[in-house]
Amino acid sequence: MAAVSFPSLSSSSAASSFLHRNGAATTATKLVLRHHKPLYLLTRIPIRSMSTPVTTLTQDDLKKLAAEKAVDSVKSGMVLGLGTGSTAAFVVSRIGELLSSGKLSNIVGIPTSKRTAEQAASLGIPLSGLDDHPRLNLAIDGADEVDPALNLVKGRGGALLREKMVEAASEKFIVVVDETKLVEGLGGSGLAMPVEVVQFCWKYNLGRLQDMFKESGCEAKLRLAADEKPYVTDNVNFIIDLYFKTPIKDAEAAGREISALEGVVEHGLFLGMASEVIIAGKSGVSVKSK
Incomplete structure (x- = not known):
């Protein structure tokens, strides 16, 4: 090269x-x-x-x-x-x-x-x-x-x-x-990896995201605004933040699995x-x- x-x-x-x-x-x-x-x-x-x-x-x-x-x-x-x-x-x-x-x-x-x-x-x-x-x-x-x-x-x-x-x-x-x-690996900071979801039945998707990464000890939380109400994006959606205890092993696979969930609008993995x-x-x- x-x-x-x-x-x-x-x-x-x-x-x-x-x-x-x-x-x-x-x-x-x-x-x-x-x-x-x-x-x-x-x-x-x-x-x-x-x-x-x-x-x-x-x-x-x-x-x-x-x-x-x-x-x-x-x-x-x-x-x-x-x-x-x-x-x-x-x-x-x-x-x-x-x-x-x-x-x-x-x-x-x-x-x-x-x-x-x-x-x-x-x-x-x-x-x-x-x-x-x-x-x-x-x-x-x-x-x-x-x-x-x-x-x-x-x-x-x-x-x-x-x-x-x-x-x-x-x-x-x-x-x-x-x-x-x-x-060294995405999610390695221990801070939020965001997933934007529609407001409709957001708890349902929070649970599915939690289950998806339970083996890695990931915790899913609804993002809140300063007034303790759900944070609303410019597109009038909610954000579920995923907190990983260890880096994501396969970010490509994780991105595909997250995107496949109905009600997920986009995730914060920007790959390639x-x-x-x-x-x-x-x-x-x-x-x-x-």
Whole structure:
């Protein structure tokens, strides 16, 4: 497999100015990691402090750098999938800045949630939907878990159905995360793996999901909102969160079994969808690609 070169952060004017403000410099090295098959490429850009300790770079600072690196892939005239969540919000904000400055033009955004649509509209990003743009050039979004094969768990923010629809329609899907989201196996964080279900007889499906994974000690819970009432998605559905004590042994099989249940709308296993993952951590920003 031929090596793929990724631009270092020092080539990004936004990243360079950020590092200059924080008294930091970048060095880029290219590493090739083998995770069974296929071969994955990792470009790591560690951040070395010159005059200011690296600890002054907060997690939000690093997420912003990673988001801006992802936006380097955005070109004028693109139809873009706009993700949901704290990291994706930095992406949307950066795209708005570039449109406002004239560095980008003729962008059309396809939002994955109502809150993303509101943010994008406030920044002057033209919006549309899959009905008018069934094929997207690029989608950028966050993730809740990323395994070594770039499979994902998404949807803890409640937007999994629209996220999967938009990202599946994209020619390229870039994921932006912080290093705490990296796991050896999906479900390995012990946090929620969401399943969106219709409201009708949701307890029935909660029980079926509980039984499906009982041998792995999985616990199924209805997601509640802040008022202790059931959380309702943008599509007026409920979410059942699955909590695994150990990583899911076969995510492909698990996804098929969950999808086969009547009343299940979508699940949060995003398998084989990510083209590239940009990872922000205290040691810098890295890019991992298939």
